[in-house]
Amino acid sequence: MTDPAFIRKGTQMVRMVKRKGRNNWEIFYPLPADLRVALKTPALYRTLATGDRQEAANRYPAGVVEVILEVSKLKQRLTESPFVVQPNMAASQELQQKITPAQPTTKAISIKAVIEAWRSDLKPQLSKSTQEEYERAINRLLTWSKSRDLRFIHEFDRKKVREFVSETYHGRSGKTVKLALGGLRGVWDHSFTVGWTDDKSTIWSNHNYNDRMKIGTGEIKTDDQSELPFSFDDIRALLKGLQPVAFKQLVALALITGARSSEIANAKRDRLSLREDGYWLDIHGTKTKSAHRSVPIPRAFDPFVESLRDETTGDYLVPLFEEKEWSNERDRARYINKEINRKRRLLNLPNTHRQGVHSTRRTYIELLEGEEVPLGTIKLLVGHKRTDLTIGTYSKGTYVNLRKAVECLTVPEELSQVINVLTKYQTTPK
Template sequence: MKAGQYVTELLTVSGLARRTIRRHLSSLSNLWLWVESKGAKLENVWHGHRLGKKKRGTERKGLSDEKVIKLLNGRSRSKLYGPLLCDLTRLALLHGARLEELCALKKADVTEREDGYWFVIGEGKTEAAQREIPVHPTAAKIIERRLKGEDEWLFEGLTPGGPDEKRSWYVSKAFGRFRAQDDVKVDGRLEDFHALRNTFIELMEGLEVAESTVKLLVGHKRTSMTYGHYSKGQRVNLREAIKKVDYGVEIMGSMES
């Protein structure tokens, strides 16, 4: 029963991709088989928890403007996570970064250059996830506030958790509780924090920002021969691309509130 609850939690709360969860469960099952091979008499509780392919219509999509406004104007009841979720939601909408990437940022990963602040993301799910992102002007106040203090982390006080001891594990759970609040109700199964990343990418496509440029911002691999093999994007003006991020007067106004 606990194994089943764990799998359900991974699917609904963790924000992990279905492929990642499938790989994780396979590793757990193989671990149980190895323990059995050493003579232990254990039931393989992970056997049978195989995840099939997604059904049509179950893909995660970007959020509507109405739902984005609900998230921005809502306030988490959690004293611990409320301020964190407020800042993280805005940073995700403005930059398309993954939750763990934001939670794992240290103050040393934020640099101030002539054109403003930049995030330096040193590791992630793939090699392409290692990148530098210009901070949107609207987020500058968040960064300046978070840089104060002596703790090395940009988002202080997070307890790692989950199978990979991620700093975002309990934050993801808190976001799930927040969006289910009666005054928010953005509680669809795939309307989780990762949907903010989809929202950013959909916005950039609508603004006609080149896909190859968006991939540099969100950390997706550029696979074409031209903009993958020959060019690594070193001359792309990412600052100008991030300046284009504009969800409209109402949403951008809520960002600053």
């Protein structure tokens, strides 16, 4: 029977603690003087098997009762066996094993092991662009961890996560950081899914970074910094001033298809087809499932499209930097877009600091909306997910007349003429 007086006395300094380098919360239980001598330790630590403070607090009362019962049994054994006060080595080791809390299983789990398991089990289920987004965060984490000599997942806590963000995402927006932390949370959680840990980690969650704030700078992105579409005057300036001509072709092709900058840079020649109603471009977008789509091209630009089809012989509709080798198409598109934007800025357009190659996509959407094309149809054309219950869940747009919609895309006649003669010039940059 446990002595109530002993319980009151023994629990005066009992508390919940989280020791440095430990992933889980623990019960700290100071021992009476006689047990300190016998066990050669001033206190017992018992794990609550969770890194979440609220969950640990919920488990704490029951955990304390278990520790009190354990200490009572140890005290009883000490009273019955006086020689335990001066134990031999074997007896001391046996007793120590019984009172030492089991170490968290996370101690044996390396960061690389968890990442490889995630890559094998979950990565293939994600879209290509999401995979690349997560891999960038993982590579940043591995580089940072190596510099800090961190090898195991239990070595990470919320403080370490904040340090990782401040050192590797300085100047990046809070939105970018949230995407990265979301990916890393998924990687960490997979260790729970496969049974390596007893609880899901919460260290990557709820850091409350402001979407618009740039990390470490205190600068907040305001509405007047958001990207703008190109005006017709902007497009005229681009089609006149950009060099080489292949850059002009990419801008024109993006304008008449509404494709993303990466999609248009990697548009393939064999994905252009002539149907009964005109030319269509099959866009193998990777950003989302909705990004993979076929888009009709307005008939007004048939001469331009036919020239692209007939005057190029390589894989791409617009051949660029053919002498370079690329590890993947994303790198190729990123390089091309960077070069176009660099030369675009030299033209000093009125809103150049708020525009990019992606602005052609905004112009495309603005023009279709101006012609009162239904929102659901615009989403089909630009590869956006249709989330409405009716237009999205029930209707997949099977009978939407996309050709009729794109023929509403009208630009000034003289601008159409400029686009339709672009391929009369050299298409490969020197």
